[in-house]
Amino acid sequence: MHRILAINPGSTSTKFAVYFDDSCVLNKTIRHSMDELMRYKNVMDQFDFRKGLIVDALVEEGIEVDAIKYVIGRGGMTYPVESGVYRVNQLMLNHAREGVSGQHASNLGPLLADYIAMQIPGARAFIADPVVTDEMEDIARVAGHSRFERRSIFHALNQKATARTHARKMGKRVEEMRLVIAHLGGGISVGAHQYGRVIDVNNGLNGEGPFSPERSGTLPAGQLIEVCFSGKYSRNQVDRMVLGEGGYVSYLGTNNALEVEKMAESGNEKALFYQEALFYQVSKIIGEMAVVLEGKVDAILLTGGLAYNKSLETYIKRKAGFIAPVYNYPGEDELEALAMNALQVARGEVEAKIYL
Numbered sequence: 207m208h209r210i211l212a213i214n215p216g217s218t219s220t221k222f223a224v225y226f227d228d229s230c231v232l233n234k235t236i237r238h239s240m241d242e243l244m245r246y247k248n249v250m251d252q253f254d255f256r257k258g259l260i261v262d263a264l265v266e267e268g269i270e271v272d273a274i275k276y277v278i279g280r281g282g283m284t285y286p287v288e289s290g291v292y293r294v295n296q297l298m299l300n301h302a303r304e305g306v307s308g309q310h311a312s313n314l315g316p317l318l319a320d321y322i323a324m325q326i327p328g329a330r331a332f333i334a335d336p337v338v339t340d341e342m343e344d345i346a347r348v349a350g351h352s353r354f355e356r357r358s359i360f361h362a363l364n365q366k367a368t369a370r371t372h373a374r375k376m377g378k379r380v381e382e383m384r385l386v387i388a389h390l391g392g393g394i395s396v397g398a399h400q401y402g403r404v405i406d407v408n409n410g411l412n413g414e415g416p417f418s419p420e421r422s423g424t425l426p427a428g429q430l431i432e433v434c435f436s437g438k439y440s441r442n443q444v445d446r447m448v449l450g451e452g453g454y455v456s457y458l459g460t461n462n463a464l465e466v467e468k469m470a471e472s473g474n475e476k477a478l479f480y481q482e483a484l485f486y487q488v489s490k491i492i493g494e495m496a497v498v499l500e501g502k503v504d505a506i507l508l509t510g511g512l513a514y515n516k517s518l519e520t521y522i523k524r525k526a527g528f529i530a531p532v533y534n535y536p537g538e539d540e541l542e543a544l545a546m547n548a549l550q551v552a553r554g555e556v557e558a559k560i561y562l
Contacts, residue, residue: 208552209270211322212544213260213279215314217392217420218243218461220256221538224269225545232267233541240420240461249309257318277323278548279315280363280540281336283307283411284561289339289366291547293558294320294331307359308412309449312337332558334547335363337411339404346406346498356414360395360407361510367543368509368535369399376504383504386495386530388488388522390512391538392461394418396488398495406498408491413448416487419512420461422452423487454480463512470517485518489525496529503530510538 207226214221224232236259246252264271281292284301292298294316302313316333323331339362349356365387366380373380385399394417395410408415417423425448434444447456455461457480458469469477496503506526512518513536523532550556 208276208549209274210276210278210545210548210552211264211274211319212541212548213277213315213318213322214538214540214544215252215256215280215311215318217311219392220259221541222260222263223541223545224264224274225549228546228549230542230545232264232269234263234267236263240455249305249311249313250303252311253314253317256314257321260318260322272326274322274326275329276332276548276552277319277326277329278332278334278544279317279319280312280544281333281338282313282315282317283310283359284316284336284338286338286340286358287336287559287561289335289341289362290559291332291334291551291556292336292561294323294333295561298333298561307338307357310337310411332548332551334544335366337362339366341403341405342407343405357409358404358407359409359411360397360404361389361391361393361410362404363543364389364509364538364540365395365397365399365404365407367539368507369402371535371539372505372507372533384499384502385505385507386492386499386503387507387509388492389510390418390488390508390518391510392419393421394423394488394510394512396491396495398498400499406495411449415491417453417484419454419463419466420450420452422448422456453484463515467515467517481517482521484512485521486525488518489522492522492526493529496526501529506530506532507535508532509535511536513537 210225212223219237221235282302283305298316302316319331323329340358342358347356369380381402388396393410397404397407415423454466466477466481470481513534519534551558
């Protein structure tokens with residue numbers, strides 16, 4: 207029996223699960239409030255905090271930690287790589303710490319996996335389908351100026367897992383389907399999936415696409431330039447406007463989408479307005495990705511924590527349902543996806559790649 211620990215550090219939560227082969231024996235989510243995370247200057251400063259939560263919970267749940275031989279974390283903001291499973295190595299750890307492609311909670315994935323694996327005799331650490339998975343067409347990279355390039359930074363693990371889930375439901379393979387998939391969580395990314403490859407997607411991390419509970423998405427360039435050169439804000443403060451203190455945090459003072467949903471349901475007009483604005487922006491980019499696929503879309507898939515909001519599903523069906531049928535897969539399949547990737551390595555069905 208292969209015993210696997212899967213770890214998914216997100217922008218507003220730490221999730222982890224223990225699998226015995228393909229059976230989940232523990233699945234735990236620890237959510238973090240904005241006030242809790244604001245105690246740390248950057249993502250890397252959260253390492254000891256999140257590590258302690260995981261280790262303490264495993265002990266409290268009576269998990270035989272020494273029996274775990276495969277520890278797999280969500281991949282972070284390293285250099286772009288092709289889709290697949292990767293063995294954690296020192297170069298990957300260095301790049302995750304540096305944030306060579308940006309800072310995000312997912313950078314803690316390989317670090318946490320490596321730390322825990324190092325405490326267990328014979329254990330190995332991996333990542334799979336990191337957020338920098340890159341399958342974009344060259345034409346999609348053009349940003350509008352030769353000094354800039356659009357980058358593929360998105361919720362690759364969950365989008366690909368959701369695509370596989372839907373394909374199985376339809377009795378098909380992802381390589382036969384054209385899908386628009388919207389991951390709706392602390393960050394939002396919407397991808398055009400053409401026969402198993404994500405040929406275009408918004409950079410869901412640092413300044414492109416819809417705003418989210420804590421990210422600003424695309425900001426007006428002229429106004430952003432004015433802010434940067436106003437002398438009123440530091441680089442870190444501007445960074446926080448884009449990532450961490452944008453979206454719902456800026457408009458409503460919270461990164462908790464469920465709280466916003468309840469406020470809207472209770473008649474709070476401000477919450478209702480900005481919740482609808484988020485739905486509106488998501489619907490618009492779904493339309494953009496449908497154009498990328500030339501309108502030949504088999505389905506629009508909604509996933510992530512915000513997909514539990516029935517008002518969002520209803521809104522998107524009204525706005526974008528003319529493009530293709532809308533299916534809702536609320537929550538995330540990322541822990542299971544991580545565990546199944548590790549299991550394939552354990553069974554010798556795939557070979558872990560080397561990060562170079």
